[in-house]
Amino acid sequence: MPEKKIRVLIAKPGLDGHDRGAKVIARALRDAGMEVIYTGLRQTPEMIASAAVQEDVNVIGLSILSGAHNTICPQIMKLLHEKGMDDVTVLVGGIIPEADIPALKDAGIAEIFLPGTSTQAIVDFIQKKYAA
Amino acid sequence: MSDQTRTNMRAAGMAVEAGGRHMSPEEKSWEANTLAPALAKSPERQSEFTTISGHPIRRLYSEADLAGWDAKRQLAHPGEPPYTRGIHATMHRGRLWTMRQFAGFGTAEDTNQRFRYLLTHGQTGLSTAFDLPTLMGYDSDHPLSEGEVGKCGVAISSLADMEVLFDQIPLSDVTTSMTINSPAPVIWAMYLAVAEKQGADWKKISGTLQNDILKEYIAQKEYIYPPEPSMRLVVDTFEFAVKHTPKFNPISISGYHIREAGSTAIQELAFTLRDGMEYIEWALRRGMQIDDFAPQLSFFFNAHSDFFEEIAKYRAARRIWYQAMTERYGAKNPRTWALRFHTQTAGCSLTAQQPFNNVVRTALQALSAVLGGTQSLHTNSLDEAWALPTEFAATIALRTQQIIAHETGVTNTVDPLGGSYFVEALTNEVEAGAWDYIRKIDAMGGMVAAIERSYPQREIAEASYRYQQELDKKEKIMVGVNEFISEEKPLEILQIDETVAHRQAARLNKLRAERSQADVDRALHALRKAAETYSKRVHSSGSSNGHLSHENLMPHIYDAVKTYATLGEICDAMRTVFGTYEETAIT
Numbered sequence: 023m024p025e026k027k028i029r030v031l032i033a034k035p036g037l038d039g040h041d042r043g044a045k046v047i048a049r050a051l052r053d054a055g056m057e058v059i060y061t062g063l064r065q066t067p068e069m070i071a072s073a074a075v076q077e078d079v080n081v082i083g084l085s086i087l088s089g090a091h092n093t094i095c096p097q098i099m100k101l102l103h104e105k106g107m108d109d110v111t112v113l114v115g116g117i118i119p120e121a122d123i124p125a126l127k128d129a130g131i132a133e134i135f136l137p138g139t140s141t142q143a144i145v146d147f148i149q150k151k152y153a154a
Numbered sequence: 155m156s157d158q159t160r161t162n163m164r165a166a167g168m169a170v171e172a173g174g175r176h177m178s179p180e181e182k183s184w185e186a187n188t189l190a191p192a193l194a195k196s197p198e199r200q201s202e203f204t205t206i207s208g209h210p211i212r213r214l215y216s217e218a219d220l221a222g223w224d225a226k227r228q229l230a231h232p233g234e235p236p237y238t239r240g241i242h243a244t245m246h247r248g249r250l251w252t253m254r255q256f257a258g259f260g261t262a263e264d265t266n267q268r269f270r271y272l273l274t275h276g277q278t279g280l281s282t283a284f285d286l287p288t289l290m291g292y293d294s295d296h297p298l299s300e301g302e303v304g305k306c307g308v309a310i311s312s313l314a315d316m317e318v319l320f321d322q323i324p325l326s327d328v329t330t331s332m333t334i335n336s337p338a339p340v341i342w343a344m345y346l347a348v349a350e351k352q353g354a355d356w357k358k359i360s361g362t363l364q365n366d367i368l369k370e371y372i373a374q375k376e377y378i379y380p381p382e383p384s385m386r387l388v389v390d391t392f393e394f395a396v397k398h399t400p401k402f403n404p405i406s407i408s409g410y411h412i413r414e415a416g417s418t419a420i421q422e423l424a425f426t427l428r429d430g431m432e433y434i435e436w437a438l439r440r441g442m443q444i445d446d447f448a449p450q451l452s453f454f455f456n457a458h459s460d461f462f463e464e465i466a467k468y469r470a471a472r473r474i475w476y477q478a479m480t481e482r483y484g485a486k487n488p489r490t491w492a493l494r495f496h497t498q499t500a501g502c503s504l505t506a507q508q509p510f511n512n513v514v515r516t517a518l519q520a521l522s523a524v525l526g527g528t529q530s531l532h533t534n535s536l537d538e539a540w541a542l543p544t545e546f547a548a549t550i551a552l553r554t555q556q557i558i559a560h561e562t563g564v565t566n567t568v569d570p571l572g573g574s575y576f577v578e579a580l581t582n583e584v585e586a587g588a589w590d591y592i593r594k595i596d597a598m599g600g601m602v603a604a605i606e607r608s609y610p611q612r613e614i615a616e617a618s619y620r621y622q623q624e625l626d627k628k629e630k631i632m633v634g635v636n637e638f639i640s641e642e643k644p645l646e647i648l649q650i651d652e653t654v655a656h657r658q659a660a661r662l663n664k665l666r667a668e669r670s671q672a673d674v675d676r677a678l679h680a681l682r683k684a685a686e687t688y689s690k691r692v693h694s695s696g697s698s699n700g701h702l703s704h705e706n707l708m709p710h711i712y713d714a715v716k717t718y719a720t721l722g723e724i725c726d727a728m729r730t731v732f733g734t735y736e737e738t739a740i741t
Contacts, residue, residue, distance in 0.1 A: 032741075037286035037302050039375025041739075042416050042502075045615055046622045048741040062739035063375055066298075088286055089541070089650065093301025117506075119541055120644045137506040137539045138635040140626045 027057040028152050029079040033070045034063050035098070036090045043115055044085035050141035051083075056148070067094060071101035074110060081148055086116040091126065099130040111151055115139070177218045189213075206460035206630065207418035208620065209583070215575035223578065228473070232568045235480075237472035238581065239569035240527040241492040246565035250278075251523075252530035253555045254331055254496065258283030258307035259542045260654045262318035265308040269323060271545060277552055280323070280361075281331040281532060283307035283542075284341070289376045291337040291725030294658035304654035306542070307333075311658065312720045314665050316344040317351070326354035330361035331406070331496070331530075336378035338365035339387050339708055340724045343715040346399070360401040362452055362496070365391055366408045368429040368601055372610045373415035375737065378725060381602045383685075383732035385436050387707060392437050392447045394708035403452040405433065406496060412610075413456035414502045416618020419467045420584055422456060424591030425601075425610050427474055431592075432601040434483060448479065449489035455528075457519040458500040462580055464519070465571060468526030470585035471495065474592075496530040497523035506539040508634035508642050517554045524558055525571055531555055541647040608740050615740060662720065669718040677714035678727045684710045685731040 032048040034041055041063060052058045059077050061070065074082055082102075086094060095114060102110060114126060115135040123134050132151075135144055177185070203211045212219070230236060233243035242248060255277055257268045269280055284307040287299035293311040294303045303309050310316055320330075325348065334341045342363050349359050367384040370377040377384065388405065395404035409426035417425070430451060437447055455471065457464055475493035479485040499519040504512045513536050520533045533551040535543030543551070559565060571577045598604045605611070624630040631637045684705040707728075714724050 037290050037292075037298060038306070039370075039377075040414075041375060042414070042618055045741045046416075046619055049615075049619050050622070052741075058741070060739055060741045063737070064298075088302055089305035090286075090301035093652075117540065119647055119649070121647075121649075137504075138632070140636065141622060142626055 027055065028081065028148060029057045029059070029077060030081040030083060030148070031059050031061065031070070031074050031077055031079040032083045032085065033061040033065050033073070034085050035065050035067060035070055035094045036086060036088050037064060038086070038088040038090075039063055040087050041085070043087070044083075047083060047085070047115065047141060047144060051145060051148070054145040054149070056081075067097040067101055070098055071105055071107070074102065074107055075105050079110060080152060081111045081113065083113045083115060083144075086114060086118070089117070091116070091118055092122055095126055095131055096129045103130075111148070113144070113147075115144070174221075175218045176221060178216070181216055181218060205419070205463040206458060206621075207420065207463060207617070209418070209420070209463060209580075209587075211580075215579050217575065219575055219579040220582075223582065225573070228582070229572060229578065235488075235491060236476040237492055238469050239572050241472065241494060241529075243568075245527060245568040246524065246559075247568065250559050250565065251528050251555075252279040252329065252496075253277050253552060253559075254279035254281045254329075254530045254532055255548060255552055256281040256283050256331075256333065256498065256532045257548065258285070259648065260304040260308065260650055261657055262308055262310065262315045264304070264654075266319055266321050266323070268545070268548075269319075272548070272552065273323070273328070275549060275552060276556060279329045279331065279530065282319070282333060284332075284334055285309045286376075287311075288337065288341075288721060289334065291340075291378050291721060291729075293662060293720045293722035294655060295662050296722055299655070301652075301655075303652075303658055304650050309654065309658050310341065310344070310721065311662055312665055312718055313344045313347050313715050314661065314718060315658075316341075316348050320345075320348050320352075324354070325349045325352055325359055331364070332361070333364045335364055335367055335370050335374075335376055336384065337721055337725055338363050339391055339711050340715065340721055342391065342404075343708065343712040346712065347715055356399050358401060359399060362403040362406045363391065364408060364454070365405045366429065366454075368432060368605065369408050369411050369426070371605045371735070371737065372412055372425060372429075373417075373614065374411040377735050377737075379728065379732040380735045381605065383728070384735075385433075385602070386704070387728075388433060389437050389440050389442075390706045390708050392433075392442065392450070393440070393706050395450055396442070396447050400450070403450050405450075406452050406454045407433065408454040410454050410456045410498050412614065413458060413500065415614050416502075416621060417614040418617050419458065419460070419463045420587035421591065421610070421613055421617060423467050423471055423474070423584065424588040424595075426453065426455070427471065427478065427588065428592045428595045428601050428604075430475070431478060431482065435600065438483070444479070444483045444485045445487035445490050448483075448485060449487060453493055453495035455495050455497050455523075456500050457497045457523040457526075457531075459503050459515060459519060461518060461522050462577060463584070464522040465526045465577060466580035466584045468495070468497075468523070468528065469577070469581045470588060472527070473581075473585055474588055478592075494529045496532070497526075497528040498532040499523070499534045501534055501538060503632075504534060504536075504539040505632060505634050508640065509536050509539065509645055511634055512536040512539070513550055513554065516551065517558070520554060521558055521562070521564065524564060525569075527569065537645050537647055540645060542650070544646060544648045546646075608738060611737075611740055665718055665720070673717040674714070674719045674723070677710070677717045678719055678723060681707065681710040681714050681724065682727045682731055685728055 535547035
């Protein structure tokens with residue numbers, strides 16, 4: 023029986039259109055054997071949480087470069103909780119000042135990946151989380 | 155000669171006959187007597203060398219690489235076609251480039267202060283960064299603006315904000331660039347209204363509106379309306395500029411964002427210049443004459459890290475544009491022929507790790523832009539992989555330009571690299587590569603058609619993924635990121651908090667209470683009506699060439715701005731008529 027693939031939702035919340043990182047990560051995770059759904063641009067927290075439920079994903083990767091992470095991330099975490107998606111691993115990648123990282127982790131973000139992270143590091147993080 | 159040496163030489167493209175490269179007897183002798191023993195003794199570091207874009211680079215360039223190259227025709231002299239050596243006879247000996255640092259954050263007051271700081275420190279032009287709600291045509295108090303107000307740039311929701319932004323800055327004396335695209339006609343109308351209030355003569359004010367919607371669909375993705383009404387708005391600004399503001403560039407056709415999205419240098423060049431041709435073709439279909447409006451078109455390129463590839467790109471850009479203007483459009487005015495451009499160093503090359511290294515990267519990138527003959531330059535700040543720059547970081551970035559201008563001596567002569575075998579050969583190759591893409595897009599029916607089938611988007615995504623893989627495999631090195639890694643202390647960075655959004659919301663409430671709502675409604679109604687007449691005609695005729703005559707929307711937008719209708723209200727009026735654009739997401 024084939025192994026069940028890890029399902030990942032890559033999402034671009036907020037108004038920003040810089041999608042280079044989101045697309046590269048989506049492709050790298052797919053190349054690493056995961057099932058990847060890319061939401062496209064300008065997703066509201068509600069749209070992202072609903073897509074996560076609908077697609078029954080294990081992981082959500084949020085790409086945020088605009089500085090809106092302190093507003094957007096807690097909203098998404100709250101909605102996921104309301105929808106019973108507490109098991110989903112939420113990752114953030116983008117331009118995130120170091121000072122903001124503790125609060126994001128407190129809100130339930132599993133890891134924050136800063137500029138310069140290799141795609142392999144993200145693949146490894148996810149696979150380790152879902153090994154065994 | 156060992157087999158290994160032969161293999162190395164073949165890999166480096168040195169086969170004499172295969173590449174059509176005919177070496178002189180002296181070069182052949184050098185290969186046999188000097189090179190071969192050297193390679194036999196110690197092989198080169200890599201089997202092949204490529205630019206950051208993946209373009210192959212030979213070991214040595216000589217006259218054999220310029221066979222058929224005609225210096226009279228392809229190099230010529232500065233200020234003369236095909237402008238390979240620059241668009242002015244004296245280039246930076248005559249006048250230095252404009253040092254134009256992109257700035258904008260928080261409220262209009264915050265940015266006004268930064269503008270005045272930069273001007274007192276020797277900056278010679280302004281460049282405005284707007285926040286995401288402004289770029290997307292939403293007011294600061296729109297629900298979708300939450301968390302984004304003042305973060306990536308300054309929040310401008312109405313003429314009242316614009317008046318504060320340029321307070322005590324005489325628009326008759328300073329040139330201003332505004333990085334705004336879909337809402338460009340609205341922001342420009344606000345700028346013109348401030349100029350009028352200050353008593354500045356529209357015929358004399360000068361500056362640049364980015365207003366390049368095609369690269370938004372291709373790369374940066376800050377679009378509102380579908381391509382056709384967007385192109386109509388762009389051509390409206392061309393007409394308005396020709397008539398009312400002859401010194402203002404109504405567009406800055408931008409490769410910068412295409413490159414930031416991950417393209418190669420050749421793709422940046424090709425897509426940008428083909429975008430330029432697309433605007434020209436839509437304006438010609440409107441009935442405009444090439445030499446009336448094309449002199450007011452300007453360009454904007456990236457300065458990435460591969461030094462010579464960038465220099466070749468700027469030189470090739472001027473040559474391609476000259477050829478296109480004369481051969482494709484029959485332009486007669488030398489001001490139409492000469493491609494003028496602004497440059498910004500590559501934001502995507504900045505590293506969050508060891509951020510002070512970014513000063514060095516930026517300096518080298520800026521140097522390539524200067525050697526490539528730029529008219530205007532922005533140098534990034536060292537902290538921009540973390541946040542918008544602090545005043546400290548922004549000052550170093552400006553000083554970097556001043557050091558290049560006044561200490562290095564590179565401005566003492568025009569096009570110091572002209573005639574270099576390598577630079578001329580690379581210029582030829584970049585030029586040829588760009589023409590290949592341009593012709594491919596021609597065959598698709600133009601850039602709008604190519605965008606609709608996601609062609610440039612896909613090419614860029616491929617290139618960006620390829621580069622990321624090279625980084626992951628350490629085939630390309632980024633210092634401090636995948637090699638030479640060390641621990642660093644966190645930087646002091648600029649923080650923008652939510653009080654900006656609250657201040658903006660309060661200001662909007664006050665504005666809406668104090669203005670004449672009847673005037674606002676009347677102006678928005680007139681704008682909608684003018685927008686509609688065209689849309690109806692297009693739909694009834696089924697034509698999509700944008701060549702139907704219609705009312706120019708700029709005067710209506712200007713009237714609306716003057717009633718203090720907000721940016722969101724004006725963009726909404728057009729949204730109701732034009733609809734909005736959704737892209738097909740490709741990964």
